[in-house]
Amino acid sequence: MANFYTDNPDLKHHLSHPLMQKIVALKERDYTEAQTYDHAPYNFDDAMDNYDKVLEIVGEICGTTIAENAEDVDHQGPRVENGRVIYADGTQKNLDACRKAGLMGMAMPRRLGGLNFPITPYIMAADIVSRADTGFENLWGLQDCAETIYEFASEEQKQKYIPRVCAGETMSMDLTEPDAGSDLQSVMLKATEQPDGTWRLNGVKRFITNGDSDIHLVLARSEDGTKDGRGLSMFIYDKRDGGVDVRRIENKMGIKGSPTCELVYKNAKAELCGSRRMGLIKYVMALMNGARLGIAAQSVGVSELAYREALAYAKDRKQFGKAIIEFPAVYEMLATMKAKLDASRSLLYETARYVDLYKTYDDIAKERSLTPDERKEAKHYSKLADACTPLAKGLGSEYCNQNAYDCIQVHGGSGFMKDYACERLYRDARITSIYEGTTQLQVVAAIRHVTTGTYLQLIESYQAMLAETEVKPELLPVIENLKEMTARYTAAVTAVTEVKDAAFGDFMARRLVEMAGNVIMSYLLVLDAQRNDSFTHSAIVYNKIAQAVVASHSDFIANFKPGQIEDYKAC
Numbered sequence: 362m363a364n365f366y367t368d369n370p371d372l373k374h375h376l377s378h379p380l381m382q383k384i385v386a387l388k389e390r391d392y393t394e395a396q397t398y399d400h401a402p403y404n405f406d407d408a409m410d411n412y413d414k415v416l417e418i419v420g421e422i423c424g425t426t427i428a429e430n431a432e433d434v435d436h437q438g439p440r441v442e443n444g445r446v447i448y449a450d451g452t453q454k455n456l457d458a459c460r461k462a463g464l465m466g467m468a469m470p471r472r473l474g475g476l477n478f479p480i481t482p483y484i485m486a487a488d489i490v491s492r493a494d495t496g497f498e499n500l501w502g503l504q505d506c507a508e509t510i511y512e513f514a515s516e517e518q519k520q521k522y523i524p525r526v527c528a529g530e531t532m533s534m535d536l537t538e539p540d541a542g543s544d545l546q547s548v549m550l551k552a553t554e555q556p557d558g559t560w561r562l563n564g565v566k567r568f569i570t571n572g573d574s575d576i577h578l579v580l581a582r583s584e585d586g587t588k589d590g591r592g593l594s595m596f597i598y599d600k601r602d603g604g605v606d607v608r609r610i611e612n613k614m615g616i617k618g619s620p621t622c623e624l625v626y627k628n629a630k631a632e633l634c635g636s637r638r639m640g641l642i643k644y645v646m647a648l649m650n651g652a653r654l655g656i657a658a659q660s661v662g663v664s665e666l667a668y669r670e671a672l673a674y675a676k677d678r679k680q681f682g683k684a685i686i687e688f689p690a691v692y693e694m695l696a697t698m699k700a701k702l703d704a705s706r707s708l709l710y711e712t713a714r715y716v717d718l719y720k721t722y723d724d725i726a727k728e729r730s731l732t733p734d735e736r737k738e739a740k741h742y743s744k745l746a747d748a749c750t751p752l753a754k755g756l757g758s759e760y761c762n763q764n765a766y767d768c769i770q771v772h773g774g775s776g777f778m779k780d781y782a783c784e785r786l787y788r789d790a791r792i793t794s795i796y797e798g799t800t801q802l803q804v805v806a807a808i809r810h811v812t813t814g815t816y817l818q819l820i821e822s823y824q825a826m827l828a829e830t831e832v833k834p835e836l837l838p839v840i841e842n843l844k845e846m847t848a849r850y851t852a853a854v855t856a857v858t859e860v861k862d863a864a865f866g867d868f869m870a871r872r873l874v875e876m877a878g879n880v881i882m883s884y885l886l887v888l889d890a891q892r893n894d895s896f897t898h899s900a901i902v903y904n905k906i907a908q909a910v911v912a913s914h915s916d917f918i919a920n921f922k923p924g925q926i927e928d929y930k931a932c
Contacts, residue, residue, distance in 0.1 A: 363428070365489045366420025369665070371703070372485055374893050375710040376412065381481065384714060385409070387721045388479045398471050412482040418462050419486045423493035427455045431494040434618035435785050444606035446573035446620045455497050459529070465504050466527025469511060473519060474527035480720065481713040484658045488709070491662025495789035496616035498662065499570050502655045506532040506578050509648050510597065512723075513635035518597060522576055530575035534648055535598075535624065537568045543802060545580065545641055546590040550626060552581035560596060560633060562604070562626040570796075572622025573607050575600050578648065579631060580640050590641035596631040604629030615788030650750055652797040654716060657709050657753035660761035660793045663786060664702040667761075667768040670783050671695060674772050685771075694771060698764045700886075700903035703896060705757040707885035708878070712749040719743035745819065748810035749881075755803030756878045758793035765790035801871070808870040811854055816877040820847055823884040827891070835897060836887055839904045843883055846908055849915040850876045856918055865923040872914035879907035 366372060385408045386392070392408075394401040402408035430451030437449040448456070459465060468483045469475025483505075491498040507526040511519060526532060541547035550564035562581055566572070577598040584592035598605065604627055611621040635644055672695055675686035685691045722731060722739035731739060768783045769776035776783045794800045810816050824847075832840055853876060857869045886900040 363424030364417065364420040365423040365428070365492055366416045368420075368424075369489075370895070371706065372416070372488070373413070374889065374895075375706065376409070376416075376482060376485060378710065378714065380714050380718075381409070381479075384479050384481065384717045384721065387718070387725065388477065390725075394471065394477070401471060401477070412478065415464075415467075415476065415478075416482060416485060416489070419464060419489050422458050422462060422464070423489050426458045427490065427493035427497055430455055431497075431618075432782070432785065434494065434496065438617040439610055439620040441607050441610055444608075446607055446610065446622065448620070449618055452497060452500065452618050455494070456500065456529070456531075459501055464501075465529045466507060466523065468505065469507055469523055469527055473511070474524040480654070480717045481710060484654060484709065484713045487655055487658035488662045488665070488706070491659040492666045493662075494618065495659060495663055495786070496618035498655075498659050499616060499619040500531060502659070503532045503534070503571055503574065505651050505655060506534050506576075506648065508651055509534075509578055509595070509644060510634065512647060513595070513644055514597070518632065518634065522597065522599075526576065531571055532576050532578070533569055533571045533574035534652070535566045535569050535572070535577050535579040536645065537566060539565060539567050542568075543799070545645060546588075546593075548580050548582060548593055548641075550579070550581040552583040552594060552596060552631070554583070560631045562596065562598065562629045562631050564626050565608075566624040566626070568611065568796075569622045569624055570619055572620060572624050573600070577605075578634065579626075580645055581631075583633075583637055583640075591638055593640040593642075593645075594637045595634040595640040595644040597634050598629055598631045602630040614791060615785070616792055649797060650716075650746075653750045653754040653803070654709075654712060656793055656797045657705075657712065657750075657757045660754075660757040660790075661702070661706045661709050663761045663790045663793065664698075664705060664757075664764045667764040667783065667786055667790070668695070668698045668702050670781070670786065671698060671764075671768040671771040674775075674781075674783075678772075691771060694767050696898070696902050697906065698767050700899045700906060701760040701764060703889070703899035704882040704886055704903045705753070705760045707889055708749065708753045708882050709757060711885055712746065712753040715742050715746040715749055719746050744815060748807065748815045748819070751798075751803035751806040752874070752878045752881065754798065755794075755800045755807065756875070756882070759800055761793050762790050804871045804874045807874045807877075808866075811870075811873045811877055812858055812866075816881065817847075817851065817854075820850075820877075820880055820884060823881075823888065826888060827884075830891060832887075833891065833897070836890060836900060839883070839887055839900060842904055842908050843880065843887070846876075846880050846883070846911045849911055850880055853915050853918045860923055862923050864926060868926050868929075869918055869921075872918060876911050876914050879910045883907045 382405055385405055392403055395403040402411055434449040434451040440447050466475040467478045471477045487502050490501055504526055507523050510522055538548055553561045579596045579598050580593055581596055582592050583594040606625050608623045608625050675691050676684055678685045719739055719742040765787045769787050772783055883904050886903050889896040890900040
């Protein structure tokens with residue numbers, strides 16, 4: 362019987378990272394919650410055992426239910442009847458299984474009905490669910506919208522909505538409109554305040570994942586006469602109150618089990634979440650950070666399945682008298698897939714740990730004043746989380762697409778047929794580099810951490826860690842390569858910033874961000890290999906991949922003149 366957690370030892374490796382001791386102690390308030398809740402852990406080992414057991418349940422449900430339903434869900438898909446979404450039969454079974462297992466509201470505090478999990482094991486669950494069914498992860502993963510209610514809503518609203526999410530009700534974030542995609546400042550859904558303090562919403566939202574959910578977070582224009590982000594507020598809409606109909610479900614290429622809806626708001630009753638005018642400026646930014654991490658996890662789950670499907674087929678398929686895995690063209694492809702999978706997963710969990718630390722400090726600050734050292738740490742980890750989240754989402758989703766492509770290629774003509782899971786996987790993967798901010802927008806978010814030196818400081822911190830340990834002999838050439846790659850990256854940043862031309866900087870941003878990401882992921886894999894021999898192979902292979910990328914971008918930047926941008930505009 363398949364279990365998608367226990368069959369993947371890499372997950373336990375990342376769950377046992379040394380930084381988890383600090384994260385869990387902070388999250389559990391030095392384990393004082395055990396005095397109030399009999400199911401709260403009383404020490405670190407007890408907490409880790411709890412995470413391990415819950416993830417084993419996630420893995421079992423994914424292996425025996427969600428993955429088994431994935432093909433039928435892809436064929437059947439959801440439908441609209443009388444303005445309401447009817448899920449595919451398999452999707453409903455998946456939701457029922459997750460509800461019965463208590464896997465909703467995992468990161469919410471115990472006092473509101475949650476499991477009080479740190480972000481890291483929650484993201485690990487998302488990784489596992491995505492491997493089982495990429496589309497279903499969208500429905501299940503939207504429980505992290507409750508984080509916005511927890512962070513910014515009133516205590517009354519927290520008590521009203523979060524226990525419902527923890528009990529299994531679904532959520533959505535209603536941001537996009539027909540004329541407001543990436544440019545959310547253009548949102549025009551109208552919010553009108555009523556004498557009783559409630560609001561009424563009118564307008565249309567489009568491309569809303571799980572748009573017929575029980576509880577919606579809605580970005581709407583609350584300030585008359587405004588046209589920019591300063592006139593937008595965040596609202597909570599409860600499906601029980603009515604006033605929102607599903608006009609249609611989009612006919613998508615992939616993730617077909619996840620209903621992507623066009624919604625019509627007709628005088629729908631809603632509650633203001635947080636403060637007026639902060640909807641886009643503060644709340645959506647926080648919401649999108651969580652969403653980017655979720656898509657990074659989704660991408661890793663897809664990469665995992667792509668690699669496993671390709672490996673299994675390559676071992677089984679025989680040509681010219683031997684298994685195709687014995688041909689260099691195939692085993693190189695598989696080694697590259699595994700290296701990209703391991704690299705993106707290492708960055709995913711490094712990012713999750715940074716998010717855990719800064720969010721936990723923010724939560725503690727609501728209970729008491731942070732010490733000067735804690736404030737300094739919180740600021741440090743907040744900056745690292747802000748820097749690594751677009752890297753994890755941007756590069757992880759690109760690797761996910763590349764691995765899905767190569768999975769088809771290993772299968773050859775069979776991969777083009779619907780008889781194999783890789784065909785569905787290929788279609789599902791494509792969206793990961795588009796929604797919740799395209800790869801190009803992740804570059805926009807990341808580039809300031811190139812120019813301000815955040816990535817270089819992170820790289821230097823990894824160098825310092827390795828300097829304090831005896832590096833395994835087989836990794837010494839990788840370390841030497843990384844020193845050269847870091848020097849080339851630093852020189853490229855200097856070459857671009859010294860030009861002092863905004864257009865030139867924008868043109869080169871993708872290359873600089875990719876260089877930083879490749880160096881960082883290569884260092885992370887070396888650190889993983891130092892703790893666990895099973896990562897040594899990927900650390901060596903990925904370093905060769907990264908070395909080629911860094912060299913290519915470095916040479917391009919060194920030989921490019923700002924005026925040559927015009928050659929590209931001519932196209």
